Amino acid sequence: MPVFDTSRIVILGGSLRAFRTDLSLTFKENLSDSAKAAFFARHSMSVIGVTPTGRFFVRIPDPGSSPDAFVQIVTRIRGEPEIARAGWILRDEPSVK
Numbered sequence: 001m002p003v004f005d006t007s008r009i010v011i012l013g014g015s016l017r018a019f020r021t022d023l024s025l026t027f028k029e030n031l032s033d034s035a036k037a038a039f040f041a042r043h044s045m046s047v048i049g050v051t052p053t054g055r056f057f058v059r060i061p062d063p064g065s066s067p068d069a070f071v072q073i074v075t076r077i078r079g080e081p082e083i084a085r086a087g088w089i090l091r092d093e094p095s096v097k
Helices: 033-042 067-080
Strands: 009-013 016-027 046-050 057-059 084-089
Touching: 009 084, 016 067, 046 084
Parallel strands: none
Antiparallel strands: 009 016, 016 057, 016 084, 046 057
């Protein structure tokens, strides 16, 4: 696992906290490496890790501490044609009560 930026956290509700500058994403199958590189450049992302199965961990420009701004960015990235899955990375495991 990559080292996530623990200094930049967003509270999404209750005790749900996520890294606000680090995301997880998976591209659609058969997308070329050059198309992936163009996607990263277009969104000012840097790759901080990738799994053997093709799950990327990326760092994005800081959207600030607003949960709404953060969710809007994730929603916009999920809507991109190259993306199969995108989401935030939880800072802590949710507690079960």
